[in-house]
Amino acid sequence: MGNDLVREARRRxxxxxxxxxxxxxxxxxxxxxxxxxxDSPRFxxxxxxxxxxxxxxxxxxxxxxxxxxxxxxxxxSLTPGQRFERHERWVASxxxxxxxxxxxxxxxxxxxxxxxxxxxxxxxxxxxxxGYASVLHxxxxxxxxxxxxxxxDSRIAVSLSETLAERTWCDRVHLCPDAFxxxxxxxxxxxxxxLTVGVASLADVxxxxxxxxxxxxxxxxxxxxxxxxxxxxxxxxxG
Numbered sequence: 082m083g084n085d086l087v088r089e090a091r092r093r094x095x096x097x098x099x100x101x102x103x104x105x106x107x108x109x110x111x112x113x114x115x116x117x118x119x120d121s122p123r124f125x126x127x128x129x130x131x132x133x134x135x136x137x138x139x140x141x142x143x144x145x146x147x148x149x150x151x152x153x154x155x156x157x158s159l160t161p162g163q164r165f166e167r168h169e170r171w172v173a174s175x176x177x178x179x180x181x182x183x184x185x186x187x188x189x190x191x192x193x194x195x196x197x198x199x200x201x202x203x204x205x206x207x208x209x210x211x212g213y214a215s216v217l218h219x220x221x222x223x224x225x226x227x228x229x230x231x232x233x234d235s236r237i238a239v240s241l242s243e244t245l246a247e248r249t250w251c252d253r254v255h256l257c258p259d260a261f262x263x264x265x266x267x268x269x270x271x272x273x274x275x276l277t278v279g280v281a282s283l284a285d286v287x288x289x290x291x292x293x294x295x296x297x298x299x300x301x302x303x304x305x306x307x308x309x310x311x312x313x314x315x316x317x318x319x320g
Contacts, residue, residue, distance in 0.1 A: 083115075083121070083122045083123075083124065083126075083127040084115055084116055084118045084120075084121075085288055086127055087101075087115055087122070087127060090130070090136050091116070091134065092259070093134075093136070094135070094136070096134060098116070101130070104133045104134075105130060139294070149221060150304060152221040153219055153304055153308060156219045156220075157219045157308070157311065159219075160272070161217040161218075161271040162272050162273040162274065164217055165217060168224070169190070169194070172190050172223055175223065176190055191226070191254070193227060194274045196227065196254070197273075197278055201277075201278065206231070206261075206279070207229045207279065208260075208264050208265065208279040208281055209227075209228070209229065209230075209278060209279065209280045209281065210228045210229065210230050210260055210281045210285075210289065211224070211226075211255075211281075211289065211290070212224025212225075212227075213227055214283075214286045215286055215301060215305060217273070218280075218286065218305070220301060220304060220305060220308070221304070222297075222300070222301050222304070226253040226254065226255060227253065227255070229254070229255070229256055230257045230263075230281065231256050231258055231261055232261050233258035233261070260281075263285065264281040264282070264285050267282040267284065267285055268280060268281055268285075269281075269282055283308060283309050287302065287306060290302055290305070
């Protein structure tokens with residue numbers, strides 16, 4: 082985790098490895114080995130690197146919620162395709178109730194299946210990440226946006242941006258070029274809605290959420306870690 086935090090912090094601040102090495106009084110090789118996981122930094126070293134880049138790490142303890150795990154267990158017996166279909170029905174129902182109540186501006190479900198079909202037909206590579214990837218791995222948490230890792234030089238970024246430009250929900254589809262290279266190696270192929278799509282590995286989803294550290298990420302992460310541990314029962318944490 083410390084390796085990912087240092088690498089992400091350096092990217093956010095626009096520093097090169099040479100810059101960070103100079104600030105830290107170390108070598109470029111040492112920074113490369115740290116970021117690539119060939120060296121395991123101590124916690125206080127990670128904090129030192131972050132503060133050199135004028136960033137800090139905000140950690141918090143959260144109560145374990147067994148209710149989340151109870152909702153997750155039935156999903157683990159489903160296929161990714163079944164999880165996807167269940168999630169789409171659930172989102173449609175929740176938004177229908179929300180819109181009928183008139184408590185906020187109406188929000189329509191994303192045409193996720195149509196989008197994925199169009200993307201697959203284009204032949205351009207993409208990987209599902211973040212919320213939808215979590216859902217396909219068995220998360221019980223709803224996702225209203227679609228996050229896609231795409232190659233930075235891929236025509237998908239241009240064509241999809243043009244396609245989305247005039248859609249009312251375009252701000253809920255996010256293209257993430259930086260994530261593609263990091264997720265590509267361990268991405269999994271999953272079958273859903275008659276399509277075969279690339280999905281970020283659960284370990285990569287967890288890693289990216291740890292780095293983002295948004296309130297919703299903090300809420301979801303314990304359940305995602307439980308799912309990962311459940312794939313090796315010996316690793317499952319006890320209450």
